Amino acid sequence: MGNESMRVYPRGFIGHADVEIGKDQVRQSVFQKIGEPDKIQPKPYNAEITDIYDELFKVPYRISVFDVRERILKAGLDCFGFKNFYDWVLIQESSNSVNEYHSRFIEDTVKFIETGKRTLSLQTWARLVEPNANTGGFSYSEDFLKKIKKRITGTNQYQVNNFPIPSLLRQWCIQPNGIEDLYMSMYILFGRYNQI
Amino acid sequence: MKAFQYIQSLLPSISKDTVIEDIALTKSILEESVIPAYATATECFKGWKVKSPEVENIFKVISRTVDLGRGNVINGIYDLLPVVVENLEYISKNAQKILNEEVSASGFSYKRANILQLVEGASFLAKYASKLLVYVFVGETHATGGEESIRQTLTPIEVAWITQNVSYFAKMLAILSNKPNTVQAQLEGIPDIIINKDNAEVLPSTLGEHKVDPFRMGFIPVFLNPIYHIRMSIAEWQADRYNRAKDELELVRLRRVRLEKQAQGNADAHLQKEIDYVERRIQSLDAKIAKMEKDYG
Numbered sequence: 019m020g021n022e023s024m025r026v027y028p029r030g031f032i033g034h035a036d037v038e039i040g041k042d043q044v045r046q047s048v049f050q051k052i053g054e055p056d057k058i059q060p061k062p063y064n065a066e067i068t069d070i071y072d073e074l075f076k077v078p079y080r081i082s083v084f085d086v087r088e089r090i091l092k093a094g095l096d097c098f099g100f101k102n103f104y105d106w107v108l109i110q111e112s113s114n115s116v117n118e119y120h121s122r123f124i125e126d127t128v129k130f131i132e133t134g135k136r137t138l139s140l141q142t143w144a145r146l147v148e149p150n151a152n153t154g155g156f157s158y159s160e161d162f163l164k165k166i167k168k169r170i171t172g173t174n175q176y177q178v179n180n181f182p183i184p185s186l187l188r189q190w191c192i193q194p195n196g197i198e199d200l201y202m203s204m205y206i207l208f209g210r211y212n213q214i
Numbered sequence: 215m216k217a218f219q220y221i222q223s224l225l226p227s228i229s230k231d232t233v234i235e236d237i238a239l240t241k242s243i244l245e246e247s248v249i250p251a252y253a254t255a256t257e258c259f260k261g262w263k264v265k266s267p268e269v270e271n272i273f274k275v276i277s278r279t280v281d282l283g284r285g286n287v288i289n290g291i292y293d294l295l296p297v298v299v300e301n302l303e304y305i306s307k308n309a310q311k312i313l314n315e316e317v318s319a320s321g322f323s324y325k326r327a328n329i330l331q332l333v334e335g336a337s338f339l340a341k342y343a344s345k346l347l348v349y350v351f352v353g354e355t356h357a358t359g360g361e362e363s364i365r366q367t368l369t370p371i372e373v374a375w376i377t378q379n380v381s382y383f384a385k386m387l388a389i390l391s392n393k394p395n396t397v398q399a400q401l402e403g404i405p406d407i408i409i410n411k412d413n414a415e416v417l418p419s420t421l422g423e424h425k426v427d428p429f430r431m432g433f434i435p436v437f438l439n440p441i442y443h444i445r446m447s448i449a450e451w452q453a454d455r456y457n458r459a460k461d462e463l464e465l466v467r468l469r470r471v472r473l474e475k476q477a478q479g480n481a482d483a484h485l486q487k488e489i490d491y492v493e494r495r496i497q498s499l500d501a502k503i504a505k506m507e508k509d510y511g
Contacts, residue, residue, distance in 0.1 A: 119484070137254075138467050142488060151484040 032113030034099025266353030
């Protein structure tokens with residue numbers, strides 16, 4: 019998979035375009051249509067991830083059902099659009115709709131995958147990660163970048179480390195409440211978000 | 215401990231399950247919210263020189279009462295909290311052993327009364343430790359150039375509660391962070407004699423105050439945990455207490471980000487909006503808990 023089949027999702031993250039896409043109908047008043055129509059345009063989202071989230075929001079205990087877990091993992095395999103997770107991490111900078119909290123959220127998610135702990139809860143991230151927030155620019159920390167790419171000896175070039183998506187999902191799910199973190203994170207990354 | 219006065223303030227009967235569940239809840243709040251919040255703060259305040267005079271005053275009172283080692287006060291408290299948890303485990307085992315299924319206030323011995331006061335003190339300690347961190351972050355952010363001071367951010371009730379109860383917190387921390395074998399020895403040495411009006415005056419002078427009140431809790435106010443003193447919906451009150459602790463952990467983490475950004479000279483209205491949201495949630499839980507305590511009391 020390359021970046022030719024990528025799209026920008028509602029919160030600004032880039033992800034795989036070749037998945038089932040959902041789009042809500044938004045009722046607009048005449049004034050909204052005349053005024054700032056761009057602001058209220060519904061953004062296409064990953065339909066499967068949004069369905070899973072909606073279902074588990076209504077009936078949280080279904081997370082223990084095998085079919086639901088299988089759907090989460092399949093959605094996880096499809097949604098990034100890269101074989102190497104770190105390639106996906108690095109491509110985010112090219113989105114026009116990302117800011118400081120997008121990069122912080124990605125770093126925190128990698129921290130969770132490695133340690134099972136987050137700096138802020140996913141509920142807080144869901145409110146902080148906003149495409150049009152007036153805040154700092156998208157930027158990964160030096161320590162984080164060192165984890166992702168390394169200099170090729172004797173050259174000025176960098177090589178991106180390999181973290182295949184299946185290994186990523188395995189590592190994510192072995193953390194305490196890992197599968198819950200996975201589907202909620204995917205929802206923040208690629209799910210429905212209509213900002214008014 | 216003013217033993218007779220204390221048992222007079224208790225409900226006519228207290229179930230053992232209530233005490234054991236209360237200890238378990240305090241332990242979870244400490245382990246899942248308070249200790250992680252102090253871990254966050256310890257990372258942030260490594261090598262930090264306190265700038266806020268209000269925070270400095272609070273820290274002075276704590277340092278005077280508790281041996282916090284060489285680090286700063288936050289670091290010192292962080293090191294002691296796991297000892298509090300360890301002591302709570304022992305207190306829980308002891309409560310299991312010596313409390314009957316239903317304990318009537320008139321059947322309270324010195325040992326039982328001491329255990330119950332330690333349990334009450336521990337729940338107060340967990341609540342205070344959590345609120346203290348928020349106070350410290352707000353004070354230090356303001357002292358680093360943030361616009362809003364402690365008095366502009368926290369309600370007058372919250373500020374008064376923090377400043378007026380600091381010595382009780384320091385005393386409870388000193389008691390509950392003693393070495394577990396010291397706490398065990400002190401508890402074991404307390405006589406299992408039923409408290410009544412007559413012996414409450416005589417026993418401390420004949421056996422010695424150190425025997426009947428080895429933790430010197432006499433000056434601590436009786437009313438630290440309402441569930442033992444007023445009839446109320448315990449389950450709802452405990453659920454709200456747990457949720458508040460979770461929100462306070464999130465607030466501390468957000469305030470840490472805010473302080474770090476402030477120290478770099480970057481104010482962030484978007485982050486402030488989220489902090490305000492979490493603060494409003496905590497204040498509404500505080501108000502709900504206070505109303506429950508008032509309605510049933």
